[in-house]
Amino acid sequence: MIAGETAREPEAVDAAAGIDIKCVGLTKTFRDFWLRPRVRAVEGIDLEVRRGQIYGLLGPNGSGKSTTIKMILGLVTPTSGRIAVLGRRPRDVASKQRIGYLPEESYLYRFLSARETLDYYGRLFRLPSRVRRERIDRLLEMVGLDAVGHRPVGEFSKGMQRRVGLAQSLINDPQLLILDEPTSGMDPVGARQIKDVIADLGRRGKTVLLCTHQLSDVEDLCDRVAIMFGGRVRAEGTCDELLVQEDRTTIRSDTLPAEVVAEVRDLLARRGIGHIDVERPRRRLESLFLEIVERARAEGVQTSGAKAGGSVAEFLKGPEATDQAAVVGRDDTTRPASAPDSTSGGVDSNLIESLTRRQP
Amino acid sequence: MRNLRWLAAIVVADGLVIASLVALGRPVEATGLVGITAMVIGVLLGIAVIRWALGGATGVVGVARAVVEEAVRMRGTLVLVLLLVVAIPSLPLLLDHSERLAYRMQFLLTWSLGATGLILSLLTIILACSSIGGDIESGRIQMTLVKPIHRGEYLVGKWLGIILFNLLMVALAGIGTATFVRLLAATEATDARDRTAVDHQVLAARVAVEPTPGNPGEVEAAITEAIRRVEEDAPEAFAANPDAARRRIRHEYTWQWHTVTPDTTSIFVFSGLEAVRESVGKGGTVQLELKPRADNVDIDLADVRFAMWLNDRPWPMVGGDHQEQTLSTLAVHVLDLPADAIDDDGVLRVTIANRNLVPAGETHPTAITFSPGEGMRLLWRAGGFAGNFVRGLVVMWIKLTMVAAVAVAAGACLDIPLAILASLVVYATAVGSGFFRDALGLYNMVSSTIGGAIAERVGRTMIMLLEGRWYEAFRMLFGLVTDVALWLTPAFSDFDAVGRIASGMLIPGSDLVACLWRIGLAYPLIIGLIGWAVFERRDLIRSST
Ligand SMILES: Nc1ncnc2c1ncn2[C@@H]1O[C@H](COP(=O)(O)OP(=O)(O)O)[C@@H](O)[C@H]1O
Ligand SMILES: [Mg+2]
Numbered sequence: 088m089i090a091g092e093t094a095r096e097p098e099a100v101d102a103a104a105g106i107d108i109k110c111v112g113l114t115k116t117f118r119d120f121w122l123r124p125r126v127r128a129v130e131g132i133d134l135e136v137r138r139g140q141i142y143g144l145l146g147p148n149g150s151g152k153s154t155t156i157k158m159i160l161g162l163v164t165p166t167s168g169r170i171a172v173l174g175r176r177p178r179d180v181a182s183k184q185r186i187g188y189l190p191e192e193s194y195l196y197r198f199l200s201a202r203e204t205l206d207y208y209g210r211l212f213r214l215p216s217r218v219r220r221e222r223i224d225r226l227l228e229m230v231g232l233d234a235v236g237h238r239p240v241g242e243f244s245k246g247m248q249r250r251v252g253l254a255q256s257l258i259n260d261p262q263l264l265i266l267d268e269p270t271s272g273m274d275p276v277g278a279r280q281i282k283d284v285i286a287d288l289g290r291r292g293k294t295v296l297l298c299t300h301q302l303s304d305v306e307d308l309c310d311r312v313a314i315m316f317g318g319r320v321r322a323e324g325t326c327d328e329l330l331v332q333e334d335r336t337t338i339r340s341d342t343l344p345a346e347v348v349a350e351v352r353d354l355l356a357r358r359g360i361g362h363i364d365v366e367r368p369r370r371r372l373e374s375l376f377l378e379i380v381e382r383a384r385a386e387g388v389q390t391s392g393a394k395a396g397g398s399v400a401e402f403l404k405g406p407e408a409t410d411q412a413a414v415v416g417r418d419d420t421t422r423p424a425s426a427p428d429s430t431s432g433g434v435d436s437n438l439i440e441s442l443t444r445r446q447p
Numbered sequence: 448m449r450n451l452r453w454l455a456a457i458v459v460a461d462g463l464v465i466a467s468l469v470a471l472g473r474p475v476e477a478t479g480l481v482g483i484t485a486m487v488i489g490v491l492l493g494i495a496v497i498r499w500a501l502g503g504a505t506g507v508v509g510v511a512r513a514v515v516e517e518a519v520r521m522r523g524t525l526v527l528v529l530l531l532v533v534a535i536p537s538l539p540l541l542l543d544h545s546e547r548l549a550y551r552m553q554f555l556l557t558w559s560l561g562a563t564g565l566i567l568s569l570l571t572i573i574l575a576c577s578s579i580g581g582d583i584e585s586g587r588i589q590m591t592l593v594k595p596i597h598r599g600e601y602l603v604g605k606w607l608g609i610i611l612f613n614l615l616m617v618a619l620a621g622i623g624t625a626t627f628v629r630l631l632a633a634t635e636a637t638d639a640r641d642r643t644a645v646d647h648q649v650l651a652a653r654v655a656v657e658p659t660p661g662n663p664g665e666v667e668a669a670i671t672e673a674i675r676r677v678e679e680d681a682p683e684a685f686a687a688n689p690d691a692a693r694r695r696i697r698h699e700y701t702w703q704w705h706t707v708t709p710d711t712t713s714i715f716v717f718s719g720l721e722a723v724r725e726s727v728g729k730g731g732t733v734q735l736e737l738k739p740r741a742d743n744v745d746i747d748l749a750d751v752r753f754a755m756w757l758n759d760r761p762w763p764m765v766g767g768d769h770q771e772q773t774l775s776t777l778a779v780h781v782l783d784l785p786a787d788a789i790d791d792d793g794v795l796r797v798t799i800a801n802r803n804l805v806p807a808g809e810t811h812p813t814a815i816t817f818s819p820g821e822g823m824r825l826l827w828r829a830g831g832f833a834g835n836f837v838r839g840l841v842v843m844w845i846k847l848t849m850v851a852a853v854a855v856a857a858g859a860c861l862d863i864p865l866a867i868l869a870s871l872v873v874y875a876t877a878v879g880s881g882f883f884r885d886a887l888g889l890y891n892m893v894s895s896t897i898g899g900a901i902a903e904r905v906g907r908t909m910i911m912l913l914e915g916r917w918y919e920a921f922r923m924l925f926g927l928v929t930d931v932a933l934w935l936t937p938a939f940s941d942f943d944a945v946g947r948i949a950s951g952m953l954i955p956g957s958d959l960v961a962c963l964w965r966i967g968l969a970y971p972l973i974i975g976l977i978g979w980a981v982f983e984r985r986d987l988i989r990s991s992t
Contacts, residue, residue, distance in 0.1 A: 117986075160593045163986045183595040194586035196513065198520045210509035211594035219504070255590065
């Protein structure tokens, strides 16, 4: 994981090549049928996501997260502002080869099976059939759908469709993964597992833009967070920067006998600290739920829905290993690599530069 | 697995029904059911073949494959596929067996191919518009267009999938129609003339020429003189629209020389027939198709009498006598003429002498008119039925590729209902454009060029608006819209494949090329580029998020 470590140190990487997503002054105003401006979904956002980061885009519903993501992906044209994705403009098809995207909802052909769905997207990436078949097997196993891969996805539950969505976003072994509320509609097991996958991918040096309104997702995973509200970024920084409460201290220990607690109270009182809460630490509901499901599975209880899913598919390699991946139609100069000089060839450094210059 | 069991059950049931129909002595119904079964199997096999042919791993091909899957899965299109699959084998059941066989075959060809064209056009429009619109409305397009595929490639993929599906359906419908026509041809004809008509007028690919006047110089001089006289005597007739006035005069005189007045003789010349004698062979025949009209309304349903000479030799001679022709009006008659009558210069002059008697209660005998365009044609066989039939199917498919391009472009720009509506309007204009041009042409086109028409109409609309003649101004503007729409939309009737096949007329190779160029390439390319330009600028998200 050395490459992964290096990639996660932005300073160690060339400034131009190390930025996977950069937005400057991004604004989107939706217009109605008569072209009258109606909704200001995004207002003057600046974002910078570096290679290897897991970047959280946090905000309540309707704060403009999805709109921002769709502009980054070239689905929506910004009203103003500029974007560079993997060193290229959002509508550039070449960079799409290295992007994986899970939309906020899973939009699938109802009549295609999970396997056919993944095959369809694999074709769009021009993956040869052997590679497609192999990856589909691995991914279905990874998201726990290998037993129901032949069933039409129209029959799937929302969470199962979500798993298909996640699988399709990984079929091209993307360098940049953009996930829009990946845990929505998922059971806690699935949510936990998706988080594990994201963390694992992060360790492998992938860049992840994670868009969510679930604080726990961000807390557990993200290196950096931008908190959006009303189309603007209200706060930005690392999790520690944002979450450390300067005015509170927590002390944890094994269970204390009553007399020891009294002694501590006395000590603190003598020091002038009056308000103290003493409580037994509670574990989180999530971990209890996980334990119950885990036990059921160990007892061999069957399910016709999604299974827990296996480990991360092994073709999802770190950036240095992807060089050997059998992918046709890919221009070698445009592929990701941990070494900055080999990357800069495919990156429109002028674009990055001009964006950087405009930043206040 | 479950699907297979269903399929097996259906096949067995189908076989039993067919067997019992045969046992009950209902061969036509049994054949129809066999036909339906065969076409269903054909659709399934064909889709498997398309799926295999689109096996490559590229964006365009991937999108195309998905459309073909959709075609047999969307309810709207599936219904149309089933309708086609049932309609073609069922048509023979509608035939009236008291009709002449040639007529029944023409009926079958016209309706079978006509229904195929209509159903597949509707299917194409619904499939294209709801496939693209559905992708956008459902959000699927967001998952497709973040993959390495251009928006233009996505549209081409949709178009490719649709035209391949159309190719399959046209081929199946063609095979079905040809089979049922052949089966029908093998049944008993009403009489020997009926059988000849079947062989020479339906199951053939004929070429037709129209006559020119025996005295072209005189006719032309008369027309010029008439135009000059009207210009002098009634200049106001020319003021508004000189082109239209000239066209009217020419039309009148053309009609005149196609008329043989009582007790006179007219000569109709067919030229350029050098190759015909060779192609028809020694002792072969050419067909003179006549649809005579009598100028007296009261005796429209009576017979006309005339005598004929071919290159000045009396014809037909029966036992040394020159036989007169007695033909009923308002019917089409086909006279088989010896190809040897054509002279070495490839000219056949048909002289016709009016021998009408004075009808009872009349004082004058009747004039005979062979109206321009349909009254008199010389035809000969230039090819077989099968080759021509295939050409007709190709023309039909080319038209469908245009409909597909229009519908894909509309689907790329508009949401589903509007896109379907817009495509239907263009389709209807293309189908009706020939008719509209004929019907409205003389009155609607105020100038012979589109530029002139636009300038003229805009100018006149201005004047009417200034004078406050609102209704007339509106009509003038409406005329402008129809003029432009008709000018913009290629007329399907310029390449009338169904009519030609049903009447045993050859579809010339030059027509095929022109059709491919105008309807298959130029127009779809322009429409497609417009659709693509709009699609590129569109925000591809659901209207309500
Ligand atoms: N297609 C659209 N037309 C009009 N308004 C839209 C459209 N899409 C999103 N919006 C509006 O933009 C705002 C931001 O939406 P979105 O980016 O989806 O929020 P989030 O993903 O943070 O929940 C919302 O107020 C929403 O109503
Ligand atoms: Mg959202």
